[in-house]
Amino acid sequence: MNLETVILGFLNMEPMSGYDLSKRIDSSVGFFWHATHPQIYGTLKKMIADGYVTFDHEIQESGPARKVYTITGEGKQFLLEQLPTIEPHLVKFPLLVTMFLGSELGLEFWRKALVDQIEEQEEMLQVYYTILKEIPKVGSSQDLGGYLRKRTLDFGIDYQKFFIKWLKHTLKEIKQ
Amino acid sequence: MNLETVILGFLNMEPMSGYDLSKRIDSSVGFFWHATHPQIYGTLKKMIADGYVTFDHEIQESGPARKVYTITGEGKQFLLEQLPTIEPHLVKFPLLVTMFLGSELGLEFWRKALVDQIEEQEEMLQVYYTILKEIPKVGSSQDLGGYLRKRTLDFGIDYQKFFIKWLKHTLKEIKQ
DNA sequence: TCGAGCATGTAAATGGTTACATGATTGC
DNA sequence: GCAATCATGTAACCATTTACATGCTCGA
Structure with a gap:
């Protein structure tokens, strides 16, 4: 999967401008794919x-x-060829790498870093909750698209909760 | 955080070759940072x-x-300058993007895709469990490094469990 | 004997970020 | 008046992947 496929996927919903694409990608799959203008x-x-x-x-x-x-038509064909091959996910997660490598930064640094992270992640969670309220309820159980899209938002929210829980647990254990 | 910082972090533990670095990165922070040889x-x-x-x-x-x-010495100085600035994480998550964009692939496709994913992720979980058994128990509560490193492995395991749970829940709801 | 693991590297292509560049409108 | 949002784009640089290239050892 590359940006071409992502863009085609959005244009397959409705025609839009580059500017629109940038906003839409950011506010829907932004958590799973990032693209600059x-x-x-x-x-x-x-x-x-x-x-x-x-x-x-x-x-x-x-x-x-x-x-x-x-x-x-060609674009659509390309899209339907690309979509079914689901590639493994790529992650760059500086916080966790720094944890693995950075014990020399000391207890005080880590206490503060964790407190800051918890705050940041809780703000993100609120953003997702706001989006959740704004999307229409999935109507008929026939609407696969609506269901799958809602499920990606659920992922964002549940992941965020999981992460915050993990951060709080780590902070607690570091404190004593 | 860039690859330079990651490499310096590992060389700060002990001197090693490029080949060693490749293996070590892969088998420790591989889940949070990927680098090819x-x-x-x-x-x-x-x-x-x-x-x-x-x-x-x-x-x-x-x-x-x-x-x-x-x-x-210069490397160490650079490392200690870089480590404390924790950047936000970057993700490319084709499965979730495809879910958002690919309802046209149909129910049957998604059923199978989810079953395959669950299988893959459960295999990964077993790999992490194996690593968990191999690492030494964190001894004294004074050993911040040991604790933080173990905590990154916990993250991997708990995340994997969370993901599998989310996949199974989605599959269940899609089935009926 | 064949594949996996050890061990090094280069080259070409692709992917992605940051800075630069312009200009209008709207609300504070 | 200033910041934010709308709306487009280019250029330079940096990061990353894939393919190519070599050669030895060990176990099945």
């Missing part, structure tokens, strides 16, 4: 050349014309 | 130029001479 604009350019997307200018009263991208 | 050899080369490490040839009866790298 230069990366998105660059990839869209490449995908035009590949014939996976087309675009139309959407003139606005103010500011530059939005480029609204639409997935093509 | 060309990356490690390349980074070591750069770090020699920067004066963060030195090396000695260790002649063997057979095969090429091992290059055993040792951290320098």
